[in-house]
Amino acid sequence: MxxxxxxxxxxxxxxxxxxxxxxxxxxxxxxxxxxxxxxxxxGKPLGEVAPAADRHYKKKYGAPVDLLVLGDSIAAGLGAERPEHTLGGRLARGIAKGAGRSVRLRTAAVVGSESSMLAAQLASLPRAYRPDVAVIVVGGNDVTHRVPVADSVRHLGEAVEALQERGAHVVVGTCPDLGALRPVPQPLRTLGSRASRQLADAQRTEALRRGARVVSLAHVVGPFFITNPDEMFSLDRFHPSAHGYKRTAKAMLPSVLAALDVVEDVPYGHHAPVVGGSG
CATH class of the missing domain: 1.20.5 (Single alpha-helices involved in coiled-coils or other helix-helix interfaces)
Structure with a gap:
């Protein structure tokens, strides 16, 4: 030149x-x-406190299963109008029906949590508590708060390992597709969808590596939220409604039952670790 x-x-x-x-x-x-x-x-028309759903479900069935639910507002059940309509309540009833056993539900999930807060949720449990199966749903707040994916999955992996040390089988519901949120304008919604799917993929890889079972929520229940938003979302159009939680719990239940050795086969969107771990 x-x-x-x-x-x-x-x-x-x-x-x-x-x-x-x-x-x-x-x-x-x-x-x-x-x-x-x-x-x-x-806004926050639902407040920040989910219905208190912890109790002993179908006690007359005996042989109780101890179910622990950790994570964010979806795990806590914000948007449900009644305790039994929360994710934990729905799962407890589904386990009782599928396994023929009573279920003692404990919800440690906290509205607004990111993956980094799973450690505090675990620390809030009695040291002697030993759940049979633990369900984790987290990630949406990591995306909206722009937490690096590597940090999110590291915290998730540590939580899975800590639960396994307590003797629990672990089922992880990956980050939902934020592209289903109609109140979020474009192009932000598309970027949120892309980021949430990237996090979900990383969560799946890390959880399977740690020996947990994984349910890809964007695949197994996401289409219902996209095609039927008025039915699936609650008042704030951000959190699931009672029907949304029903669909989500139904979608996750096969992996939870498989973790408890009640069923062997799981449908599309469910992933089992290749060797060892929880399941």
Whole structure:
């Protein structure tokens, strides 16, 4: 390149860099505005406390199964109007019916939790508590708070290992597809969908590596939320309704029953570890 052409090339690159930088800044500002818009649209009409569903289900069946549920607002059951309609309540009743055993439900999930908060949920349990099966659903808040995927899955893996040390079989429901959230405008919704699916894939890989069973929620229940949002979402159009939890629990139940050795075959979207672990 000649000395005359070099300054022109430098000027051109500088201009292109400025344009690209301006476009990136504009995109960031658009997404920030859309995120604020979505938060205002969703609000908190449900509050931050889910119905208290912990109790001994179908006690007359005997031979109790101790079921532990950890994770975020979906795991806690925010959006359900009655305790028995929460994810834990639905799973407890499904296990009782499928296994013919009573179920003692304990919910350690906390509304608003990220994967990093699973350790605190575990720490809140009595040291002598030994669940037969533990269900984890977490990840949505990691995506909305832009937590690095590597950090999210590391915390998930540590929680799976800690539960196994307590003797529990573990079933992980991966991050739902945030593309189903209609109050979130485009292009933010598409970016959220992509990020949630990336996290879900990483969660599946890590959980299976740790020996947990995995249910890909975006595959087994996501289509219902996309095609029937009025029925599947609660008042805030963000958390599941009673019907949404019914569908989610029904979708997860085969892997929970398989972890308890009640069934062997599981449908599409369910994944079992190749060797060892919980299942």
């Amino acid at each position: 000649t000395s005359k052409l070099l300054p022109r090339a430098v000027v051109a690159l500088t201009v292109l860099g400025a344009v690209a930088g301006g476009a990136a800044y504009g995109a960031r500002e658009l997404l920030r505005h859309q995120a604020a818009q979505a938060r205002r649209a969703i």
